[in-house]
Amino acid sequence: MLDRLYEWYQIAHAAPSDETITKRQASVTNLVETLTSEDSYDLLTACTAAAVTGFESGFAQDSPLVQAAVKAIREHQPAFPQDLSENALELRALCSVTLGEIISKRDDDDALPCASLLVAALPMQPEANGRHLQRVLDELYAAACTRLENTARTRRRRRGGSVDKLANIDVPADVAAFWGQLQPLLKSCLDELQDDAAADREELEILWWLYAGYSRTAKKPIRDLKPGEAALRCGTELANLVMIPATDSARQMVRRAVEEGRGEAGQSEIPVEGIIQQWTAKMLELLAPNEGSEAWLPDQYPALLPLSWLCRRLRESRNKSACATEFESRTGVSAKHSSSAGDWGVQVFNERVAQRFYKDLLEE
Amino acid sequence: MSNGKCEKDDCTVAETGTCLLHAEPSACPHFRSESDRVEDDEGTAEEPSEKVADEPTPSATRSFHSGSVLGTQDAAKIMRATYAHLIGILGAINVGKTCFLSSLYLLATHGDLRPRFLFAGSLTLRGFEERARRLRKWEGGVLPNKLADHTIRADPRSPALLHLRLQYIQHASRRVDLLLTDLPGEWTSELVDRADTAGRLAFLRRADGIIVVIDGPLLAAPETGHLELHRAKILLQRLSDNVGVDRTTPLVLLLSKCDLLDMQAPQRAQELHEYASSQGYAVDLVLAAAFSTKPTEIASGTGVLETVEIILDKSVSLPSPQASPTVAATRLFQQLDG
Numbered sequence: 001m002l003d004r005l006y007e008w009y010q011i012a013h014a015a016p017s018d019e020t021i022t023k024r025q026a027s028v029t030n031l032v033e034t035l036t037s038e039d040s041y042d043l044l045t046a047c048t049a050a051a052v053t054g055f056e057s058g059f060a061q062d063s064p065l066v067q068a069a070v071k072a073i074r075e076h077q078p079a080f081p082q083d084l085s086e087n088a089l090e091l092r093a094l095c096s097v098t099l100g101e102i103i104s105k106r107d108d109d110d111a112l113p114c115a116s117l118l119v120a121a122l123p124m125q126p127e128a129n130g131r132h133l134q135r136v137l138d139e140l141y142a143a144a145c146t147r148l149e150n151t152a153r154t155r156r157r158r159r160g161g162s163v164d165k166l167a168n169i170d171v172p173a174d175v176a177a178f179w180g181q182l183q184p185l186l187k188s189c190l191d192e193l194q195d196d197a198a199a200d201r202e203e204l205e206i207l208w209w210l211y212a213g214y215s216r217t218a219k220k221p222i223r224d225l226k227p228g229e230a231a232l233r234c235g236t237e238l239a240n241l242v243m244i245p246a247t248d249s250a251r252q253m254v255r256r257a258v259e260e261g262r263g264e265a266g267q268s269e270i271p272v273e274g275i276i277q278q279w280t281a282k283m284l285e286l287l288a289p290n291e292g293s294e295a296w297l298p299d300q301y302p303a304l305l306p307l308s309w310l311c312r313r314l315r316e317s318r319n320k321s322a323c324a325t326e327f328e329s330r331t332g333v334s335a336k337h338s339s340s341a342g343d344w345g346v347q348v349f350n351e352r353v354a355q356r357f358y359k360d361l362l363e364e
Numbered sequence: 365m366s367n368g369k370c371e372k373d374d375c376t377v378a379e380t381g382t383c384l385l386h387a388e389p390s391a392c393p394h395f396r397s398e399s400d401r402v403e404d405d406e407g408t409a410e411e412p413s414e415k416v417a418d419e420p421t422p423s424a425t426r427s428f429h430s431g432s433v434l435g436t437q438d439a440a441k442i443m444r445a446t447y448a449h450l451i452g453i454l455g456a457i458n459v460g461k462t463c464f465l466s467s468l469y470l471l472a473t474h475g476d477l478r479p480r481f482l483f484a485g486s487l488t489l490r491g492f493e494e495r496a497r498r499l500r501k502w503e504g505g506v507l508p509n510k511l512a513d514h515t516i517r518a519d520p521r522s523p524a525l526l527h528l529r530l531q532y533i534q535h536a537s538r539r540v541d542l543l544l545t546d547l548p549g550e551w552t553s554e555l556v557d558r559a560d561t562a563g564r565l566a567f568l569r570r571a572d573g574i575i576v577v578i579d580g581p582l583l584a585a586p587e588t589g590h591l592e593l594h595r596a597k598i599l600l601q602r603l604s605d606n607v608g609v610d611r612t613t614p615l616v617l618l619l620s621k622c623d624l625l626d627m628q629a630p631q632r633a634q635e636l637h638e639y640a641s642s643q644g645y646a647v648d649l650v651l652a653a654a655f656s657t658k659p660t661e662i663a664s665g666t667g668v669l670e671t672v673e674i675i676l677d678k679s680v681s682l683p684s685p686q687a688s689p690t691v692a693a694t695r696l697f698q699q700l701d702g
Contacts, residue, residue: 013440014450014543015567056446081444090444129540130447131572131613138685145687153691203695248687 001100001143002028008097008136012090023076024094031072031098036110041361043068044102048114049301051096051140052121053332055088058301069094096136104143112151112245113357115144120350121304124333148245155243156199162189198243205241210253213260217286223261227341228270228278230258235348236286239356246353254349255342262341269338273324276314287348287355288312297358305351306331432491433524436567439543442487442527448541450525451675452568454599455577457549460620460654464577464668465526465546466496467654471665472528480673484531484539491526495546523547523567540676555607556598562606573614573675574603580619580651584630593632600640611644614678616671623653623662648674 001008002025009016009024016024035044046065049058059066061084069091073080081087099118103111122141128134166185172178215222215233222230234257242250259266288298288311298309309331313323324335339347434442442448455461469492470476472483486492525543532538554561568574578596582588596617603609617640619625619633629651640647652667 010570011447012444013436014443014570015436016440086441086445088444089446128447130449132570133447142685142687146689149687149689150691153689153693157691157694199695247693 001097001104001139004100004139005097008100008139009093011130011132011136012093020077024073024097026076027072027094028097028101030075031069031094032101032106034068034072035098036102036106036108041113041358044110044114045117045297045301045304047095047099048117048121049304050092051099052118052125052137053303054092055084058303059084065095066091093136096140100140100143103140103147109151111147113354113361115147116245116350116354116357117304118144119148120347120354121306123350124306124331124337124347125303126332126334126337145248149248152243152245152247155195155245156202156247158196158199159192162192202241202243206238206250206253209238209241210257213257217283222257226278227258227262227266228275228344229280229283231275231341231344232279232283232286232348234258235345236352239349239352242353244353244356244360246349251346251349254345258345259340259342266342267340269340270344271336271338272310272327272333273321273335274338275344276310276320276324279311279314281315281318284311284315286311287352288315297355302330303332305354306333307348308351308355432494433488433546434527434543435522435524439525439527442541442543446541448527448543449572449676450543450545450567450570451672452545452547452565452571452574453577454545454547454552454555454574454603455549455618455620456553456579456595459549459577459579459582460652461549461577462495462546463654464575464618464620464652464671465544466492467665467668468544468672469496469526469528471668472530476665477530477669478533480533480669481530482533484529486529487527488525491524491546492528523564542672552599555602556595559602559606562602562608565607568603569608569610571609571613573616573678574609575616575618575671575675576600577618577620578633578636580622580630580633581624583619583632583636584625589630589632593636596636597639600643600645604643604645612646614675615640615645615647616674617647617649618667618671619649619651620654622651622667623656623658625651627651627653627662627666646678650674 005025005028006016006021009021013020035047038044043065046059046063050065055066061082066084070080070082070087073090073094084091099114103115103118118141122137122144125137128137162185166182166189169181169185172181209216213222214220215225215230216237217233218225218229222234225233234254238250238254238257239246287308296312298305298312302309306327310323310327313326314320317323327333328335439448439450453461453464469486472481475482477483524546526546528542528544530540530542532540551561551565555565576596576599578592583592583596600615604611617633617637619629622628629649633649633651637647637649650667650671652671653662653664654668656662656664656666
């Protein structure tokens with residue numbers, strides 16, 4: 001979001017000069033290159049966490065992201081303080097602009113996992129300590145939603161065209177040459193058909209799931225589940241069915257599935273400490289599955305996937321009250337933060353989709 | 365100046381040559397001399413050793429604030445570390461802007477911001493003290509006619525900022541940094557008279573709140589009230605149209621010297637409040653008496669804390685942007701709304 005650099009940078013400087021903005025533009029460009037040229041996703045994930053929660057907690061002075069960000073600034077402004085105690089908010093501004101630039105301007109898929117994390121993390125974060133900082137987060141969130149929705153729609157668009165080309169192919173006398181022409185077209189046709197079929201299959205699966213109103217994991221009608229349980233089961237079940245990135249309509253389906261048949265009771269708000277009372281130990285696996293031994297993203301950055309972190313913690317501890325208290329200190333989200341059951345379902349959905357993005361990355 | 369630096373954040377040995385813990389810096393385990401940081405090269409005895417010098421790391425200049433006022437560049441050093449709430453205080457000459465600041469400072473340092481806040485420091489203590497000094501020259505309990513010196517800016521182009529840090533009593537780890545402007549009244553008057561002076565107030569686009577101080581008795585008086593109201597309306601227009609302040613910025617119309625009005629808002633104040641609301645401002649009207657002439661009936665500092673709380677608590681945020689996908693939804697499946 002280099003075009004928003006001046007406005008976003010105002011959180012750290014009331015009246016930044018043209019010279020300062022020019023230097024920061026160059027720093028953002030450098031940092032974008034650094035983050036996207038890395039083989040692993042660690043720096044980009046750390047950048048996402050820093051934008052969401054800031055550098056005040058969870059980042060040490062010598063952490064790779066802090067070093068990369070300070071380096072990016074010092075390349076154009078040597079007299080820049082290194083200590084986090086003196087520059088934390090400015091680094092946050094830099095990371096936010098960098099992330100926004102990657103999400104909104106780069107065509108490659110590097111942006112998608114961190115956009116997914118932003119969509120999962122930001123709605124639950126408490127309002128920022130300052131309206132201008134909140135604006136930055138709101139705009140970043142909107143950019144992430146836009147990017148995910150655009151990609152989702154593009155992936156589900158029926159392409160077509162190859163069948164027409166196949167019909168219009170000139171048939172040469174030479175069989176080998178003919179096959180050389182035909183093969184790529186056939187492949188292209190089949191790929192298109194496969195993609196279209198996958199999109200169709202997704203629609204059918206989801207619509208049948210929604211229509212049936214039946215939880216596959218609970219083996220009960222969804223309306224017979226308690227609201228908190230319905231939120232967890234519907235959010236994860238649908239997130240496991242969709243192609244990623246999911247469309248925004250899928251989120252509305254989660255909400256609809258959770259709220260169906262509950263009337264006004266379905267709209268009443270449930271705090272975190274209340275919703276976990278409706279979750280059994282077995283259900284926690286839905287959002288905190290037994291993954292491999294590699295570091296689990298919510299453990300590294302609890303604020304990015306707060307409910308996922310909470311489910312894993314509950315599985316380890318079973319003491320729900322203590323976990324609720326720890327939840328607040330680790331994620332920055334109050335244990336009294338309340339949402340309707342439908343909104344909780346959407347939050348679970350967003351987090352599970354983000355988990356799937358990262359699982360795919362690790363498998364690649 | 366010593367030829368090295370200390371790993372401890374608060375040690376000034378690099379600048380002063382004096383170690384906080386030891387007589388000799390070299391005896392301190394935290395001290396790192398310049399030579400310690402140069403890597404030895406493993407060249408042969410015949411060859412001159414090529415010291416692999418570290419890339420010069422220019423240290424950020426450590427500067428100590430004068431303690432008087434901060435300019436925007438000085439304030440940037442605070443703002444880059446933590447979010448600071450910038451509060452613009454505008455008003456004509458002698459309306460009571462500096463008195464408001466002095467009153468806030470005195471309330472803070474006397475613990476009178478309770479039950480919500482405690483004073484947690486200021487980088488401009490000297491600035492506040494200078495402004496408050498006249499208040500300590502009262503004789504016989506009679507207030508002087510002017511409580512504060514006329515504010516003059518040494519640099520007519522840059523604003524002066526005073527810093528106040530408050531700590532929330534209920535959440536001891538939560539603090540808020542306030543940067544309060546103390547601008548000459550001429551800046552406001554000139555903005556009302558000439559839109560082309562708006563440029564020097566551009567920093568107010570970053571404001572977390574704006575206080576427009578209006579002289580209560582002047583607004584109430586028949587001879588002057590109409591003009592005061594008119595100029596206040598122009599000021600509000602200039603703020604949004606020329607300075608570029610977002611109308612969702614919390615705005616407080618602070619009616620000063622209301623002890624002289626027995627804390628009764630004149631009709632024109634209500635009219636101004638309604639005008640500001642109709643212009644789309646997120647506005648509150650506060651009657652204040654920074655230094656009361658009748659302290660037994662109306663406490664000094666009335667309205668001061670309330671004003672700050674309004675700005676800090678106002679949850680009026682900037683309009684939230686919405687996602688705006690540019691790829692058309694080609695399947696009905698993608699068009700389900702909530």
